[in-house]
Amino acid sequence: MARSRRVRIGVAVLSIAAVAASSLMMNRFLTAGAATGKGSGNALAAVAVAEYHLGDKAFTDRPDWPGYSEMKAVVHYPRRLAKEKIPLIVLLHGQNNACYVPDDGPSGWPCPKGVKPYPSYHGYDYLGRALAQDGFVVVSLSANGINHFMGVAEQRAKLINQHLGMWQKLTSSGSGPLAGKFTEAVTGRQADVDFRGRVDMTRVGLMGHSVGAQAVMVTAGDDNRGKVPAGVRIRGVVTLASAGGRSPDDESIVSRTSFAVVSSECWREGDREFFDNARGRTKLPAFFVRVARANHNFFNTAWTTGPGSVDKDDTGCPQTPNRPTAAQQQNFAATYLTAYYRLALKDDKGGMPVLTGARRIAGVDTKVDKLP
Template sequence: MDPDVETTQATELWAQVYRPENLGDSPHPVLVFLHGNHGTCGTGSNPRQDYNCDYTRTGTCPSGYVVTPNHLGYAYVAERLASHGYVVVSVNANRGITCRNDGPSSDPYLNLSRGRLVLKHLQRLSEWNANGGTPASLGVELQGKLDFSQVGLMGHSRGGEGVRAAYNFYREANSPWPAKILSPVSFRALFEIGPVDGQLPSTTPPFPRLNADGTAWSVLLPMCDGDVSTLAGIWPYDRMLRIPTETPGKQKSTFTVWGANHNFYNTEWQETDSGGCAGHAKLWENDESVGSEKQRTTGLASMMGFFRANVGPNAEAKYNQIFNPMFELPAVLTNVTRVDRGYTDSSSSSITNVIEDFNQPVGTNSHGTPNDAAGITITHNTVPTHYNKANNPDQKAGLISWQTASTETLFQTNWTVAGEGQDISSYKTLDIRLSRQNSSLNPAEDTDLSIQLALADGSLSSAVSLKNYASVRGPVGGVNNLHPILQSARIPLSDFGTVALTKVRGVRFVFDKTASGAIYLGNVRLSNVVTLPASFTPALATTTYPVSSANGAPVNQIHTKGNAIKAIRRAAPPTSDARAADAPRSIEIELETAVNFPVRDAFPVLRIGERDFGISHHPNGDTRRIVFTVPETDFASARNGEKVTVYYEEYETSDRWEFSNLDKPTLR
């Protein structure tokens, strides 16, 4: 047991290392990959079924099972990065961490432990880099070969929040990790795939919500994600837009891939998590037993571009163009699927100027001045997918709808009063975020409108068409929920024609093109760091995307076969750190089903009546059984006969297990 990583279960330092065949004389940038939550023992093939978790607690699997190589599923990216000079370390977090939902009260889903595991690997690598003694199993001596001033992290699912935890552990005040890791670490970039967010209790010190301010960051959101089906990875992006003190200012981006599920970005996760896609085509075939080549293409293109642009002494910023919606996506992606992009150069007030965040009462700009509107309905509110209980309450947008297209149908956000204006001549682009509210319009046609700068004297700039900068369609999503993800449109100020940028009062949105519609409009800002290419072409001017009708429909997978409440019993008092000796007494409710409870990154939830409980474990690693821990006071207040259900987090998933009603007198 390593207290640096986890204090309640034994863990291991186990990883696959990918490297250039010849390391030469110069040190190489280091990338660390971290998988998410999954089974740790599997059986069968094509696909292998990872339904057992014995390895998590015992370090062995039952007869007929193999240890699930969760860390090998990113070789398709790691090998290519190694060919460009990176040393890639893909961490196996199976022992003591993966397939657990019953960690210490401060870290029940073990995402902080994941972060410490990443740092422990960097510590060991730094020791070999400084002192030699690299194990023979790596096939090379790493002494002097690793460049800790150029480090990047990639995390999938719970691994996403895990790598953000590693980043924050290293940089927090009085952190022990800079002393443990022998070479000073500079984290240049973090990339996440379908990450969880907010799985830490709100009381967890020092950071219940984990951000990646101060470094380049991007998140890939699979639009048909059936595991982290809330697309929670958008929440860190929204939060980081509200950090005006970011130092240094670094780009943040979202990369929303239509048709992608959660699992197939890891080739070892061989069964789909998703029931399908609503409003667009899925990227995996029904007869494709293991994974999806099309989906891997989107992962490979985005991760290669991100790390080659941001990590390494020879990093080339041009590869960041794949994330910036001012630039065309490469054909390798557009020939496969559609990708919606969100982007900011930074939230730093030295880089961006906030015009409107819709965080004041309707009719009022964020700076307190009155806005103008005609022929529309508008409210200021949260946005579905971007909002999830306490995780992201501050991301707001203008919910705008209109019934008649006209030059008189408009919304104008004003950050100065009439007759006055701001000097914006030092800025390069106007950045806005937007999405359709619903999918009632033709999915093959963009919602379009005109945008103008409003000047202090009441005049207006030339108008530009939104569709030249963003293709606004959808929303689409998984079979049970659509995702109106806010995407970015970035408009060069020079496109507004010859206009005095020294006295700009606001921005006018004119709904004169699409006959009727409803959009979310958010985060209207200016940016000053863009360098436009010599022959700039608006990103959407020539791009087309494959369009598909829905191939999924809302369904509810309700499992009842073999469901039984096996036992209701008083839990043994805690004996160690974990749940703390003075913790309130608890009740254990053991459930059994014929359909395995899948091991996901979203955590299983026991619902009794209207109350939810999320601490659980699989006894003896058997995922047909699950034991939930319920505080004794909550059990006492539950009414006998209330409905008992198991689901995953926010009821977003299609899977639900229904049991007989609660029989309190069976408590023993």
């Protein structure tokens, strides 16, 4: 009788411990400070920030496209890089102003003398901080030249692949265009960082916002896998508030890579095509996340409070009550993307309740569909 009681007590203790561990793991994904990068000073100090800029005309796509664009990015990474290789995540913004100019002012690319480029690529710094704290190297690309010359998804996809090729060369041999090109984001001094042998280019994630969302789906598309640089494997893709999907017979069909479509209810609905196109084709996790009453611009902090025409509410329901605030929407993005990339790039299923919508993120209502 005593032995039976001890067994029951032991089982109960183990059950309580399991519940506590599960709750602790979920709190990792649901803590606002950790998700937005506004947590403790120690957490922020654990993340380093560098930039590289190879020139405002370094990217071309002739003869398909007459324009040119910069090869420029901001990189968030763990200050103490582990000995083992860690995954890489590439972020890409969408269409917006290339430079800080009034609607009737001079335009051009590069920006006219005395005019600064518009910092769309810094609009995801909150994502970079959150993901770097969680053990990822995060590269946010600038594509202002593509915006000025009205490049489409194909140019943006080629820009992504060109950056990936440079990272593959850098991490495998320490050579290539990026070698010695990193500068500290704050001081502008050369950054003391060596990514050689520290980044796993077979575990790459992509995120695209707005038109950038189309680009990441084209990059990861089944028909375009051969265009990805040798030694690089894309394992997870996220689209944020896409400008719309693409027809089901084109090169943006993704069925051999996991993906998540995060859709803003107050923006457009065409991005569901990305999800529906994979139905019956994919055997990998795919999610369609409808964010109720969400704002397209709030996912990018530079677009949330931008100058002139870019700081307005560009959605279809500006008067709808109970809409998420910018901070709530950005916290949702950081929390959801952290859970997703842990699944896609680290095979960590601990955030599945977040991904399926079973666990609500504060201030944001969602409806989630999942494949397969």
